[in-house]
Amino acid sequence: MNERDSRKSTGKVRVMNKNSWNVMVCALKLCLAAALFWGGSDPMAVEAAVLQKSAGAAVGQQGAEALKHSVWGQVGCAPGTGTEQEQSGIPTDQLSFDVSRFVLPSDAKTLVVVEGFAVNGGREVYQRETVEDTALWNRARVTAFVKGANGNWVPRLQSPAVLGWGGMSNKRHSGDGTTPIGLWRADTPFGWAAPDAGFPSEYEQIIPSLRTQYWSDATNRLEHSHVLTAQSGERLWEDWAKELYAYSLNTGFNRNHTHQGAGSALFLHCTKPGKPSTAGCVAMDPSAMRELLKWYAKGALYVAQAPEGQFEAVYGAFSENGDSAPGTFSPSQRQMPDTATILVP
Structure with a gap:
């Protein structure tokens, strides 16, 4: 019986803690960034464009600050942020x-x-x-x-x-x-x-x-x-x-x-x-x-x-x-x- 079938038959769901979730999301983002980079795109520029479109505001000179507080930073991928700082x-x-x-x-x-x-x-x-x-x-x-x-x-x-x-x-x-x-x-x-x-x-x-x-x-x-x-x-x-x-x-x-x-x-x-x-x-x-x-x-x-x-x-x-x-x-x-x-x- 594989793991998925086991969870289905017992009715138990494995809950991922916050640290594990952050690690997984960071890993996915790094994979996405690598794919964009090797495909000839700037990962930060792509996210800035997404932010600009979704927020309806120009990123301009504030782009770096916006990115700092974007999802990259919220999940602990950006320098100076993350659960280590919060839990010390x-x-x-x-x-x-x-x-x-x-x-x-x-x-x-x-x-x-x-x-x-x-x-x-x-x-x-x-x-x-x-x-x-x-x-x-x-x-x-x-x-x-x-x-x-x-x-x-x-x-x-x-x-x-x-x-x-x-x-x-x-x-x-x-x-x-x-x-x-x-x-x-x-x-x-x-x-x-x-x-x-x-x-x-x-x-x-x-x-x-x-x-x-x-x-x-x-x-x-x-x-x-x-x-x-x-x-x-x-x-x-x-x-x-x-x-x-x-x-x-x-x-x-x-x-x-x-x-x-x-x-x-x-x-x-x-x-x-x-x-x-x-x-x-x-x-x-x-x-x-x-x-x-x-x-x-x-x-x-x-x-x-x-x-x-x-x-x-x-x-x-x-x-x-x-x-x-x-x-x-x-x-x-x-x-x-x-x-x-x-x-x-």
């Missing part, structure tokens, strides 16, 4: 940037976007051991996207964070407490914690008993030396780093210390209770940092940082050398909306 569970309606506009190398697999909000506390607040009053914190929102099957960016992580006591700047210099602005490729995963399953193979665990691992302010790299006096920079094995650097990732800013005086050791790392700001890094929930390291292991991870609503000059500012984004930026005056830590495996 990460709220994106308040984001101050358009993730599809970032210009990245073709190897990009993960994009971490940091939006900086109002500067509420300066150096004096930063120097306190803990600050319970969150109104004095310099807040940031971290949203991580993973490249989906269609090449669109799908949100997979969001977390509140804190940034530099001096706010954000694209003219950063060492000691000013600012978080740099720009777009870079992250590198050098490390931390005090033992590596989890799924961590990158190059993850380097900090072993405090060795007293050799430090982040050099001369090379802006993780270095090793048994001579303590040669360890110029952050001694990663010292006790102060245990919580903050449980999981860490270098943002790629000022790679190899190309720009002397711009600063070094600008990481994504963990925060701890009561921490109001950093010396320039972005510190987030440890669970979020742990998840980012797992995404890093799956392919190139890029980091974009700017004050909220000011990403226009950052979209095309990727720098292999870790340069800051060009342009003029101003401190955000907005307080960060309520943001929870959400992780989507």
Whole structure:
């Protein structure tokens, strides 16, 4: 008995879920597009003509936008749309940037976007051991996207964070407490914690008993030396780093210390209770940092940082050398909306 006869005799109908339906429709559309293309026709032009005729309106310069919202997009075939985006569970309606506009190398697999909000506390607040009053914190929102099957960016992580006591700047210099602005490729995963399953193979665990691992302010790299006096920079094995650097990732800013005086050791790392700001890094929930390291292991991870609503000059500012984004930026005056830590495996 074949499958069709079986369904007829039992009276049961197999209901296709939304994802399966979308996949089937996309496949049919791709087949139709291929047939039109090899037959000498432009698939998009054909659909535009159909839209124009059915809607009774000229497509003209709005053709691309019409096509974007046509059936191609509605079933998840167009970039930046589809059920992956809808089902991720990460709220994106308040984001101050358009993730599809970032210009990245073709190897990009993960994009971490940091939006900086109002500067509420300066150096004096930063120097306190803990600050319970969150109104004095310099807040940031971290949203991580993973490249989906269609090449669109799908949100997979969001977390509140804190940034530099001096706010954000694209003219950063060492000691000013600012978080740099720009777009870079992250590198050098490390931390005090033992590596989890799924961590990158190059993850380097900090072993405090060795007293050799430090982040050099001369090379802006993780270095090793048994001579303590040669360890110029952050001694990663010292006790102060245990919580903050449980999981860490270098943002790629000022790679190899190309720009002397711009600063070094600008990481994504963990925060701890009561921490109001950093010396320039972005510190987030440890669970979020742990998840980012797992995404890093799956392919190139890029980091974009700017004050909220000011990403226009950052979209095309990727720098292999870790340069800051060009342009003029101003401190955000907005307080960060309520943001929870959400992780989507």
